[in-house]
Amino acid sequence: MKPVSASPLSPSVKVKLLNAGFLTSEELLQLKPLQLSKEGGLSLEEALEVQQILREGVDLPGEGGAGLGSTALELLQQEERSIVTFCSSLDAALGGGVPVGKTTELCGTPGMGKTQLCLQLCIDVQIPECFGGLGGEAVFVDTEGSLVVQRVADMAQAAVQHCCLQDQDAEQRDALKDFTTESLLGHLYLMRCHDYVELLAQVQLLPDFLVKNPKVRLLVIDSLAFPFRRHFEDLSVRTRLLSGLAQQLIRMASQHRVAVVWTNQMTSQLRGGQWELVPALGESWGHSATQRLLLHWSGGRRLASVFKSPSQSESSVAYSVTREGFRDAGPLASSPSGREQDSSSQSESKQDSSSQSGSKRPRTQEGQ
Amino acid sequence: MVVLREGMCPGLEENIVRDLRAANITTVEDLVASDSEELAQKCSLSYKALLAIRRVLLAQHTAFPVSGADLYEELLSSTAIVSTSIPSLDKLLDSGLYTGEITELSGGPGTGKSQVCFAAAVHTAHRLKQSVIYIDTTGGLSASRLLQMLQVQTDHVEEQMEALQRIRVFRVFDIFSLLGCLHTIRCGGPQQASLGAGSVKAVIVDSVSAIISPTLGGKQNEGMSLMMQVAGALKTIAKDFNVAVLVTNHVTRGAGGELQAGLGLTWSHVPRTRLLLERSRGPGPLLGSTRTATLVKSSRQPCHIKAQFDLNWGSGSEEGLPGRKRARDSSDS
Numbered sequence: 001m002k003p004v005s006a007s008p009l010s011p012s013v014k015v016k017l018l019n020a021g022f023l024t025s026e027e028l029l030q031l032k033p034l035q036l037s038k039e040g041g042l043s044l045e046e047a048l049e050v051q052q053i054l055r056e057g058v059d060l061p062g063e064g065g066a067g068l069g070s071t072a073l074e075l076l077q078q079e080e081r082s083i084v085t086f087c088s089s090l091d092a093a094l095g096g097g098v099p100v101g102k103t104t105e106l107c108g109t110p111g112m113g114k115t116q117l118c119l120q121l122c123i124d125v126q127i128p129e130c131f132g133g134l135g136g137e138a139v140f141v142d143t144e145g146s147l148v149v150q151r152v153a154d155m156a157q158a159a160v161q162h163c164c165l166q167d168q169d170a171e172q173r174d175a176l177k178d179f180t181t182e183s184l185l186g187h188l189y190l191m192r193c194h195d196y197v198e199l200l201a202q203v204q205l206l207p208d209f210l211v212k213n214p215k216v217r218l219l220v221i222d223s224l225a226f227p228f229r230r231h232f233e234d235l236s237v238r239t240r241l242l243s244g245l246a247q248q249l250i251r252m253a254s255q256h257r258v259a260v261v262w263t264n265q266m267t268s269q270l271r272g273g274q275w276e277l278v279p280a281l282g283e284s285w286g287h288s289a290t291q292r293l294l295l296h297w298s299g300g301r302r303l304a305s306v307f308k309s310p311s312q313s314e315s316s317v318a319y320s321v322t323r324e325g326f327r328d329a330g331p332l333a334s335s336p337s338g339r340e341q342d343s344s345s346q347s348e349s350k351q352d353s354s355s356q357s358g359s360k361r362p363r364t365q366e367g368q
Numbered sequence: 369m370v371v372l373r374e375g376m377c378p379g380l381e382e383n384i385v386r387d388l389r390a391a392n393i394t395t396v397e398d399l400v401a402s403d404s405e406e407l408a409q410k411c412s413l414s415y416k417a418l419l420a421i422r423r424v425l426l427a428q429h430t431a432f433p434v435s436g437a438d439l440y441e442e443l444l445s446s447t448a449i450v451s452t453s454i455p456s457l458d459k460l461l462d463s464g465l466y467t468g469e470i471t472e473l474s475g476g477p478g479t480g481k482s483q484v485c486f487a488a489a490v491h492t493a494h495r496l497k498q499s500v501i502y503i504d505t506t507g508g509l510s511a512s513r514l515l516q517m518l519q520v521q522t523d524h525v526e527e528q529m530e531a532l533q534r535i536r537v538f539r540v541f542d543i544f545s546l547l548g549c550l551h552t553i554r555c556g557g558p559q560q561a562s563l564g565a566g567s568v569k570a571v572i573v574d575s576v577s578a579i580i581s582p583t584l585g586g587k588q589n590e591g592m593s594l595m596m597q598v599a600g601a602l603k604t605i606a607k608d609f610n611v612a613v614l615v616t617n618h619v620t621r622g623a624g625g626e627l628q629a630g631l632g633l634t635w636s637h638v639p640r641t642r643l644l645l646e647r648s649r650g651p652g653p654l655l656g657s658t659r660t661a662t663l664v665k666s667s668r669q670p671c672h673i674k675a676q677f678d679l680n681w682g683s684g685s686e687e688g689l690p691g692r693k694r695a696r697d698s699s700d701s
Contacts, residue, residue, distance in 0.1 A: 006547040006597055011590045021371035021395050039371075057548070069538035069549075072502075073529055076511035095512075102507050236585055244582040250507045251541035284630070286477030287578060287618050290507045308478035310486075311513035313657065313679070 004028065007057070009050055016041045017050070025054045081134055083125045083218060083259055085117065086159075087328045089317040093306050097124075099291070100134070100217060103250050103260040107279040108295030112302065113321045114263040115146050117295075118220045120326035121261060122152070122188050123159045125218040128175035131163055136217025137187040139209070143199060144226050147190065156184040158324035189216070196227040200241065203248055210256040219252070221262040225280045229265070239284060246288030262289075301329060370396040370429065377424040379417055387411040396425050443468075450570050450612045452484060453491035456675035457661055461641060462668040465570065465612035470602055470638060474617040474629035475645030480659045480679050481616040482508045484645075485572045488614060490517045493534040494527070498569035500535045501611075503549060505578050509537055543579050543594050550601040554608070568611055573602070575616040577630045584632070592634060599638040615639065629664070641666045648676070 002025045004017055020040045022028055028036060029051060037047035070078075082097030091097045098104050098121060106114045122140055127133025140147065160181055167173050189209075193199040199221075210216055232238045253260045267280040279286065279294075286292070292308040298316075305316040318329035371394060374382040391411050393399050399407075404422060408415040451464040458464050465471050465488065473481045486509075489500045502509060514535065518528045540546045553571070580598065583591035606613045618630040629635075629642060636642070642665040648658045657679040663671055 002548065002551055003597075005593065006544065006551065008544040014590075023370060027371075027373075069501075069536050071533045072509075072511050072514050072535035072537055073532040075509070075537055076515060076532060079511060099510075102510075240582055240585055243578065247505075247541050247578060247582060254507055254539050254541070283476065284581070284618050284620065287506070287575070292477070310482050310508040311510040311516070314478075 002026075002057075007054060009053060013042060013046055013050060025057075029054055080257065081132075083121055083134060084127075084132070085326055086120055086124060086162075087304075087317070087319045087326055089328055090304055090319055093304070093312060093315045093317050094291070094293075094309075095312050098218075098259050098261060100259045101253050101257055102290040103246070103253055103262070103288070104291045104293065105262055105264055105279075105289035106293050106295060107264045107266060107307075109266050109277065109297075112295035112297075113319070113326065114295060115222055116151075116321045117326050118222050118261060118263065119147075119152055119155055121218060121259075122220060123155050123184055123325070125259075126179075126184055126187055127159070127163065128172075128179055130172045130175050131166065134217045135215075137189065137213060137215045138218040138220065139189045139191065139206070139216055141191045141193060141199070141202060141219070141221045143193050143221070144223055145192070146222065149185070152188065153181060153185060154323065155325040156181045159184070162324075187215075189213075193227065195231070196241070199224075199227050200245065203245060203252075207252055207256065210252065210258065214256075216256075217258055219249075219258050219260045221260075223265060224262040225265040228281060235282070239282060242281060242285055243288065246285075250288075250290070372396060372399065377421060377428065379421050379424070384413060384417075384421075387413060396429055400426060446610050448569065448610070448612075450488065450492055450496065452488045453495075454484065454487060454677050456677045457484065457643070460643065460661055460663050460669065460673065460675045462666070465614055466640075467569065467610045467612045468606050469640040470599075470606060470613045470615060472615050472617055472629065472639035472642045473645060474619050474642065474664075475659075476619050476627070476647070479645040479647055480677075481645060482506075482574055483679055485574050485614060485616065486514055486517060488570060489535050489572055490514055490521070490531065492570045494518060494521055494531040496569060498534065498567060501538065501553060501568055501571045502535055503538045503540060503546065503571070503573045505540055505546070505573070506575055507539070508574060509539075540579070543583055543598070546573075546579055547594070547597060547601065550598065550605065554601065554605055568609060570612045570614065571602070571605060573613070573615045575618065577616075577618045580631060580635075581618070595631065595635060599635070603638075619644070636665070639665070641668075 004014060004022050004025055007014070007025055009017075017028065017040050022040065031039070033044060033047045033051060036042065036051065037044045040047065042050070080100040082091075082094065082099045084091050084097040085094075106117060108114050118140070122138040125134050125136050125138050127135070129135045160176075160179060163172075163179060164176060167176055191202055193202050206219070228238055228242065249260050249262075252258065264285075265280045266277045268275045269278045270276075271278075277296075279292075286308070289308070290310060291306070291312075294305045294307045296303055296305065301318050302320060303316045304319050306312050306314055320327055320329045372380070372385055372388060374380055374385045388394075388399065388407075388411060391407065393402060393407070400422060404418050405415060407413070408418050446467070448467045449464040450467065451458050452461070461471065473484055475481050485502070489502055492498050492500045511532070514532060515528060518531055522528060538549050540549050576598065580591070580595045583594055585591065602613050602615070605611060617635075619627045620630050622628045627644065627646065629644065641663070644662045644664050646660045646662070648660055658676055659679060660674055660676050662674045663669055665671065
């Protein structure tokens with residue numbers, strides 16, 4: 001007894017059907033296509049299409065939650081592991097890592113390490129399950145052209161070495177045989193988009209890709225803001241496109257059980273007589289991501305703040321970007337680490353992070 | 369505009385429908401509006417049969433008036449108030465969410481709208497022992513957060529699991545799925561979601577603007593119609609099943625730069641009560657956990673009164689949400 005006005009048909013067809021007096025979709029499905037086209041004033045193709053769309057809606061009651069839904073208890077049992085970031089304080093602030101099935105936004109000024117964190121996540125999602133990871137694959141959608149494959153290879157190598165230091169039993173040693181730099185790079189799918197039209201088209205095609213590759217557990221878009229901040233005279237069109245895009249991404253995250261991460265840029269806004277740095281793409285865009293991380297400088301250190309989250313309270317943690325990738329911040333005495341660190345402090349921070357995050361990680365995963 | 373079909377009422381056979389159509393009577397309205405005697409002569413039908421059909425169709429398709437006194441009696445006996453479990457918000461809302469009405473929470477990102485929705489859901493499921501339907505459109509529902517809130521209220525694991533079972537979650541991400549979901553709720557009624565654990569007392573939609581705003585504006589002409597269909601469906605659910613409906617909305621900046629709820633003027637008439645949530649301003653990106661709620665539209669309280677509440681419930685504090693979120697000390701010492 002679903003009303004015709006609530007069916008996903010095109011507006012012109014709907015107007016014709018409503019004028020002809022059809023009220024519910026059952027009435028539309030009861031007639032033969034020829035009868036429907038005569039009574040509704042539609043062409044035969046339109047009538048066939050209408051019936052096909054309505055039948056699809058009836059046959060898939062579970063699609064889009066129009067079925068019976070699930071209880072919160074079932075959802076609790078289905079909750080998945082998160083993707084670790086190799087920075088143990090950030091993992092703790094996020095409640096285990098970047099959550100699967102939700103969208104996360106990374107905002108920050110240039111050079112904060114957003115792309116580095118994205119690449120680290122692409123590596124970390126592939127860590128085998130016996131080491132506390134997800135054993136999945138990753139899709140990286142690149143809109144800026146800032147991906148350097150050599151950097152990914154370096155990070156992959158560091159991750160493999162880290163795991164080799166951790167192996168404790170035969171199962172882990174078995175898993176390590178498949179866990180090499182080559183396999184890490186092989187399970188990372190790269191897509192390049194040059195403008196917003198290509199990005200929108202790519203996101204439209206991604207669900208089919210995810211169905212064909214069910215092992216994908218992470219989707220990264222770096223960056224989402226870049227193509228949308230040019231070529232737009234009409235900002236209301238941009239807001240509409242962005243909100244539609246956000247809904248598509250959260251639907252993909254929820255239905256295909258992937259973690260969606262995208263990066264955003266910062267812009268200045270005049271607020272209360274002062275210029276403040278705020279995330280770009282407008283105020284209503286702030287609602288789109290489930291979780292928001294803000295990467296910023298504070299007193300010579302890089303901080304990551306959890307800015308908006310449904311289950312974690314707001315907090316800030318320090319992190320650093322080293323040759324091995326995204327890691328915990330080194331000891332306070334050392335200067336903010338960039339990629340050009342000298343070898344002594346490099347090995348120091350590597351040992352620190354491997355002893356901290358390595359031994360902590362399996363325990364926190366089990367304790368949750 | 370209901371098309372005449374055979375079998376719609378006893379006595380309306382196929383040949384009668386055909387004769388009527390030949391005389392240009394295609395819908396129920398046409399039949400009821402026409403003169404029966406003239407029609408009987410034109411279509412060579414029996415006058416008595418035509419009158420009988422007309423009477424049955426009228427009975428099937430008219431609305432019945434109800435006296436004001438009966439309505440008042442019904443209101444007194446069936447309205448319930450669902451508390452949000454935050455005392456300061458309850459004071460603003462005149463003790464809570466009223467059943468049979470739509471209440472709206474609007475606010476910018478991170479102002480606590482979803483947290484208030486969780487608190488209301490947990491309170492209804494655990495304290496009132498009634499079912500809750502939670503329609504999640506942004507993926508913000510986290511079952512572990514619900515469990516955390518329940519763990520503060522009770523230590524018994526069975527009670528926690530029971531309360532979690534009373535919260536039914538639907539995940540919809542576009543407007544047609546939302547309309548289908550609301551339609552399923554209306555047809556299935558409270559029995560569908562109850563699992564024998566009490567009837568549905570609250571329906572929470574978080575957030576309604578994420579789904580509707582992509583359809584509004586530009587060259588699209590269907591957005592407003594779909595928005596009002598959602599409004600109609602929510603109101604029908606609220607009234608017919610005596611549930612409290614809570615929806616969340618985003619904010620936009622008005623002409624003078626002031627904050628106002630999103631979705632425009634048309635939507636502003638839909639909820640009976642509207643609250644606007646804001647952060648209390650603080651220095652730097654790490655703002656405090658207090659929020660300010662302003663009553664923007666209400667039929668029971670004076671407007672523009674404010675109340676503050678805290679998203680973290682410190683020990684002994686009365687003004688907060690149940691349960692401390694997993695807090696991390698700032699490590700930039």
